[in-house]
Amino acid sequence: MSGIPIVRIEGLTKRFGEFAAVDAVSLEIPRNAFFALLGPSGCGKTTLLRMLAGFEQPSEGRILIDGEEMAGVPPNRRPVNMVFQSYAVFPHMTVAENVAYGLKVTGVPRPEIERRVGEALRMVRLSGFERRRPDQLSGGQKQRVALARALVKRPKLLLLDEPLSALDRKLREEMQLELVRLQHEVGITFVIVTHDQGEALSMATHVAVMNQGRVLQISDPRTLYEQPRSRFVADFIGQVNVFEARRVAAGDGELRLAVDGIGELALPDERPPEKVVAVAVRPEKMRVSAVPPEEGRVTIAGRVGQIAYFGDHSRVFVEARGRRLVCIRHNRSRREEPSFREGDPCYLSFRPEDAILLSS
Amino acid sequence: MDSWRSAPWVFWAFLLPGGLWLLLFFLVPLAMVWVLAFGERAGPVEIVITWTLDNYRQALEPIYLGLFWKSFWIAALATAICLVISFPVALAVSFAPARAKPLLLMLVILPFWTNLLIRTYAMIAVLRTKGYLNFGLEYLWTGAKALLTPIGLGELLGERFVPLSLLYNNTAVVFGIVYVYLPFMVLPLYATLERLDRSLIEASLDLGASQARTFRSVIVPLAWPGIVSGIILVFIPALGTFLISDLLGGPDSQLIGNVIERQFKAANNIPLGSALSFLLLYMTFLALALRAWLAGRRGYRG
Ligand SMILES: Nc1ncnc2c1ncn2[C@@H]1O[C@H](COP(=O)(O)OP(=O)(O)OP(=O)(O)O)[C@@H](O)[C@H]1O
Ligand SMILES: [Mg+2]
Numbered sequence: 001m002s003g004i005p006i007v008r009i010e011g012l013t014k015r016f017g018e019f020a021a022v023d024a025v026s027l028e029i030p031r032n033a034f035f036a037l038l039g040p041s042g043c044g045k046t047t048l049l050r051m052l053a054g055f056e057q058p059s060e061g062r063i064l065i066d067g068e069e070m071a072g073v074p075p076n077r078r079p080v081n082m083v084f085q086s087y088a089v090f091p092h093m094t095v096a097e098n099v100a101y102g103l104k105v106t107g108v109p110r111p112e113i114e115r116r117v118g119e120a121l122r123m124v125r126l127s128g129f130e131r132r133r134p135d136q137l138s139g140g141q142k143q144r145v146a147l148a149r150a151l152v153k154r155p156k157l158l159l160l161d162e163p164l165s166a167l168d169r170k171l172r173e174e175m176q177l178e179l180v181r182l183q184h185e186v187g188i189t190f191v192i193v194t195h196d197q198g199e200a201l202s203m204a205t206h207v208a209v210m211n212q213g214r215v216l217q218i219s220d221p222r223t224l225y226e227q228p229r230s231r232f233v234a235d236f237i238g239q240v241n242v243f244e245a246r247r248v249a250a251g252d253g254e255l256r257l258a259v260d261g262i263g264e265l266a267l268p269d270e271r272p273p274e275k276v277v278a279v280a281v282r283p284e285k286m287r288v289s290a291v292p293p294e295e296g297r298v299t300i301a302g303r304v305g306q307i308a309y310f311g312d313h314s315r316v317f318v319e320a321r322g323r324r325l326v327c328i329r330h331n332r333s334r335r336e337e338p339s340f341r342e343g344d345p346c347y348l349s350f351r352p353e354d355a356i357l358l359s360s
Numbered sequence: 361m362d363s364w365r366s367a368p369w370v371f372w373a374f375l376l377p378g379g380l381w382l383l384l385f386f387l388v389p390l391a392m393v394w395v396l397a398f399g400e401r402a403g404p405v406e407i408v409i410t411w412t413l414d415n416y417r418q419a420l421e422p423i424y425l426g427l428f429w430k431s432f433w434i435a436a437l438a439t440a441i442c443l444v445i446s447f448p449v450a451l452a453v454s455f456a457p458a459r460a461k462p463l464l465l466m467l468v469i470l471p472f473w474t475n476l477l478i479r480t481y482a483m484i485a486v487l488r489t490k491g492y493l494n495f496g497l498e499y500l501w502t503g504a505k506a507l508l509t510p511i512g513l514g515e516l517l518g519e520r521f522v523p524l525s526l527l528y529n530n531t532a533v534v535f536g537i538v539y540v541y542l543p544f545m546v547l548p549l550y551a552t553l554e555r556l557d558r559s560l561i562e563a564s565l566d567l568g569a570s571q572a573r574t575f576r577s578v579i580v581p582l583a584w585p586g587i588v589s590g591i592i593l594v595f596i597p598a599l600g601t602f603l604i605s606d607l608l609g610g611p612d613s614q615l616i617g618n619v620i621e622r623q624f625k626a627a628n629n630i631p632l633g634s635a636l637s638f639l640l641l642y643m644t645f646l647a648l649a650l651r652a653w654l655a656g657r658r659g660y661r662g
Binding site: 055081105 | 562
């Protein structure tokens, strides 16, 4: 059994009228994955999740959960539970009643309910809150009630629709760690929707980037960040400097490109994509210096445009050949004086192997 | 919003017209009726207030108590039927596509735009022995007869169509009350169901509850404030109705409202009528107290 992926989606499409909210999506989610769906607002993440939960019927394609076809299976018969974006904690029940609800309606015996509810509340660190009503809870606590209520059912798949978006930043970071801890503890596959890239990268084992109903890339977080395949993914995950490029020659373990704003660039030819349309460089891979850098780095001369201070780092925007490029400088010492001022001439440089090849 | 504290005269100026209206046309007449209940008839139109308790004593005689009891049951039955009919209607309207909602709501309210008297007469035309309902039934009967006679089963349906007597009995009164007060039940129910967060219903289904269980454990408890309002809005006027029982009821369908009306008019016993009115009012207070208790017991107010 464990050989088959927990979720298999084949050619899944959902249309609202003419508009395809989810467009021919095929993917597999491995068992015990922490799978993040990432994409801009309106790209179809919630719709995809709701089809997994059974609240929307696919227009085309199919969904298999643990090898079982889900067409025609209503939400209350799927081995799937969902944590709603609005939490949807029942306001007329106490915390304990909320968590017990899913067990009670399926006829689990009372002593077992009590044991499992206690266990679930301990897991989300809400022991002692059993008799509270939802209107006496904070946002984070409600969120944990929703989580406990879903986990107590021991689903094969837990769906979370932007579970942290209503929390303030500090609580959100705490809950991110908490979710990862929980996922390790219970060994259930998590599918989480988010439009916060940091959240996706730090929590997930797999990230799927969606845009306009399509899945553009599914990778582990590191690959997604260091080897995005398309301009959209590179730009959506973190910041990036993009240069239009054209292939000139390849061979001898070297790929030669004509790059706008840089000139000819020779890159180590490791598995280049079919087509190269652009080259991208992450800002933290760029270095800004007052003097020309050592040999072996690709160098662009320009002028410091603007410096944005973020505490742990600064972003230096450099005007070069009519473009604005960005570079990150880490503020490593308290004593370090700002070495640049706006308008100073400077050199931006990066190592050729840090250039990302984009194929679309 | 306690800026009225800084300009109290604005507050009083706004309060004045409504307050005066209530005082002159509601509280003063009410007080007059209250006083009249302690009066004695001293002639065809004269009443002297002697602070006698005779009227109340008479109003508490078994014949009137029986009528109170009967009115209570008829009103309660009609309210229950209203609730059972209205819940699916309100649910359907609140789940209807946004564009259809105003139309559906208008259909619910539409009968309101017709005068109560005309509506009740229309009910007579529908329910009477030679009314539309019996015409329809007869039509079906004739059809069934024509179908069954060739196969020898025609006997089963009897010689002739016997029209149902639907009018001039207690059933007709309940029917009439349900018909007239239905919108008072549908609208508050709709108002609470409309505000009900759809994701709560989905969460219940997601947690493995069936549709029926979701209805019972999530929708009904959350619609509770609307249910209570609807019950009050139907039950109280139904308790005092006299027009519907007068027009649709039979000789044994007298309700307390009819008796009170008679005391003030035909029987010309205003003191007794006043005493009966106040007893009815106290029953209403009881119903409202029950409502407060019920709302408090559920502990949840939307
Ligand atoms: N019931 C519906 N009827 C018509 N269009 C819909 C419906 N539900 C969603 N859509 C459309 O489908 C698209 C995808 O919606 P969805 O809610 O899946 O986006 P999302 O990725 O979850 O966005 P967000 O990050 O803002 O939550 C949107 O353009 C939305 O307008
Ligand atoms: Mg969404």
